[in-house]
Amino acid sequence: MAVREVRKIGDPVLRESAAAVDIAAxxxxxxxxxxxxxxxxxxxxxxxxIAAPQIGESVRVAVIAIDPASSRxxxxxxxxxxxxxxxxxxxxxxxxxxxWEGCLSVPNLRGxxxxxxxxxxxxxxxxxxxxxxxAEGFLATVLQHELDHLDGVxxxxxxRDTTKLTTIENYARYWASTASAPTDx
Numbered sequence: 001m002a003v004r005e006v007r008k009i010g011d012p013v014l015r016e017s018a019a020a021v022d023i024a025a026x027x028x029x030x031x032x033x034x035x036x037x038x039x040x041x042x043x044x045x046x047x048x049x050i051a052a053p054q055i056g057e058s059v060r061v062a063v064i065a066i067d068p069a070s071s072r073x074x075x076x077x078x079x080x081x082x083x084x085x086x087x088x089x090x091x092x093x094x095x096x097x098x099x100w101e102g103c104l105s106v107p108n109l110r111g112x113x114x115x116x117x118x119x120x121x122x123x124x125x126x127x128x129x130x131x132x133x134x135a136e137g138f139l140a141t142v143l144q145h146e147l148d149h150l151d152g153v154x155x156x157x158x159x160r161d162t163t164k165l166t167t168i169e170n171y172a173r174y175w176a177s178t179a180s181a182p183t184d185x
Contacts, residue, residue, distance in 0.1 A: 051149035085124035093118025111159035
């Protein structure tokens, strides 16, 4: 396992549509190493999710884990470390909800993003078995944020009101007390 460099906005790999993972590759040592590196990098950077393009690998893989004991996400429901291979999202509740989002690939910036409240994600797990997950609320936002990376989309692309783009310092100073949700997806 290794902590890899997180690619930052402006790096072309973050704007590519990632390639699907061949099911035969899932059982390889190289794939296991990629997943381990993603998890290690996510934890080292203090994130709750990371997609393969964020460490320079343009493949359709993401991992998410939400620790309910984290002081960054008070009151949020936990979510176990989950691997998503070749995920596909469908909207099941288009009612919009807004959250402040941040990103390991867009350092020192926060933005208010509206996304559908309820989604279903179809994906392969680490054994290559098909899985389905229904998510609502904050988890739905986290999933949409991370899986956007697989299509070359960053959260800043989804900010409608650019007056709600702010640095981390100014988020804490001016917005955090008015925010209805945590940041740093």
